[in-house]
Amino acid sequence: MKKQLVLIGGGHAHLLTLANLHTFIDKGFGVTVIQPSAYHYYSGMGPGMLGGTYAADDIRFATRRLVEAKGGRFILDKAHTIDPERQVVRLEGTHEDIPYDVLSCNAGSSVPRDVITGNGRNIFTAKPIEDLLAARNTIVEQAANARITVAVIGSGPSSLEIAGNVHQLCRQRKLNMPVIRLFSGRGFLAGKPARLRRLARKILERKGIEILENGYVRRIEDGRIILENSREYRADILFSAVGVRPSPIFIRSGLPVGPDGGLEVNASLQSIAHPQIFGGGDCIHFQAAPLDKVGVYAVRQNPVLYRNLLAALEGRPLEKFSPGGKYLLIYNLGDGEGILSKYSITFAGRLAFLIKDRIDRRFIATFQES
Numbered sequence: 001m002k003k004q005l006v007l008i009g010g011g012h013a014h015l016l017t018l019a020n021l022h023t024f025i026d027k028g029f030g031v032t033v034i035q036p037s038a039y040h041y042y043s044g045m046g047p048g049m050l051g052g053t054y055a056a057d058d059i060r061f062a063t064r065r066l067v068e069a070k071g072g073r074f075i076l077d078k079a080h081t082i083d084p085e086r087q088v089v090r091l092e093g094t095h096e097d098i099p100y101d102v103l104s105c106n107a108g109s110s111v112p113r114d115v116i117t118g119n120g121r122n123i124f125t126a127k128p129i130e131d132l133l134a135a136r137n138t139i140v141e142q143a144a145n146a147r148i149t150v151a152v153i154g155s156g157p158s159s160l161e162i163a164g165n166v167h168q169l170c171r172q173r174k175l176n177m178p179v180i181r182l183f184s185g186r187g188f189l190a191g192k193p194a195r196l197r198r199l200a201r202k203i204l205e206r207k208g209i210e211i212l213e214n215g216y217v218r219r220i221e222d223g224r225i226i227l228e229n230s231r232e233y234r235a236d237i238l239f240s241a242v243g244v245r246p247s248p249i250f251i252r253s254g255l256p257v258g259p260d261g262g263l264e265v266n267a268s269l270q271s272i273a274h275p276q277i278f279g280g281g282d283c284i285h286f287q288a289a290p291l292d293k294v295g296v297y298a299v300r301q302n303p304v305l306y307r308n309l310l311a312a313l314e315g316r317p318l319e320k321f322s323p324g325g326k327y328l329l330i331y332n333l334g335d336g337e338g339i340l341s342k343y344s345i346t347f348a349g350r351l352a353f354l355i356k357d358r359i360d361r362r363f364i365a366t367f368q369e370s
């Protein structure tokens, strides 16, 4: 029986492994990829898809097509649990057990829905990225005939990008410009450099986007936002961008996890308890130095993860991952404007957006064509 490599999620840290799937097959290993969608969406271009700059096809990788073309098996389902003793992944939909010799997890993260009650109609989360497409269609439909209110809950980069791109969408499509409110708890872009915060605030305010910092949101219901101080606001469409949590698979499976519930891995991106299990991206907790939940780290993990999966199957020594230095931040604020920040350089405007657009398009083209 062939040795089996199983990948949970074809996320940003698995792109190089997927591009080189034929290497595993040619060496006589079986490869299975489990993912709930035939596509994986590139998050960096998600807000741009919401704003109408990109179509869905521009920002997604055709995981299923690629896996099958390279001779692997693609399973359209979610991994539910991992049993490290029996070395199987239990599927959520069919409850089938998929055996592995080596397993790699890149199931990412999602926005917790703890504060969302009611039937959730017209409430969208910043992740999964594909939901931003449904949000775009809903806004186009509703803002065509009325002046609606759009609420974005969150104080980080994704809330800023969502608010700015809702503005772009409505301006470009000549829809009724909604009232756009950003509920930023008590600190808009808290923890980011002061100049970046100042520039972002200036751009959003110029677009007429209101930034509220009078308290955290306690509950989101259909059409209502209730703050901790009991103040209430109404909105027709709501976005929750309150930060992300790693996939629940690892807690559910009783595997060692970090404080955020991510699979605890050592310097070789390998589970600290189960040497056959690896992982990358938002779903891991990197023991040596906890990493920000940004795609940059997932992307940087690609080469080490790819080589370590091959090494683990062949019984060779593993490499160590080094997170690298400070990363470049560029936010897409809609209407062709961005903010770029790295070290002591921070500037806003069209050039920042153009740099981001160029980097993102080049990145996606590399792996779309693999």
Ligand SMILES: Cc1cc2nc3c(=O)[nH]c(=O)nc-3n(C[C@H](O)[C@H](O)[C@H](O)COP(=O)(O)OP(=O)(O)OC[C@H]3O[C@@H](n4cnc5c(N)ncnc54)[C@H](O)[C@@H]3O)c2cc1C
Residues within 6 Å of the ligand: 008, 009, 010, 011, 012, 013, 034, 035, 036, 037, 039, 040, 041, 043, 044, 045, 046, 047, 077, 078, 079, 080, 106, 107, 108, 109, 110, 126, 127, 158, 161, 247, 249, 280, 281, 282, 283, 293, 294, 295, 296, 297, 298, 330
């Ligand atoms: C709006 C927004 C914009 C962002 N912009 C940037 C940016 O410009 N630059 C940047 O560096 N970071 C950005 N980020 C952060 C970035 O999204 C994450 O760090 C990045 O997505 C992590 O990649 P990942 O592959 O680990 O996870 P994900 O992108 O979440 O991918 C996980 C994959 O696993 C699949 N999956 C999920 N659950 C299961 C399961 N149970 N079984 C099997 N498969 C599963 C999913 O379908 C998905 O394909 C942004 C985030 C948001 C929300």
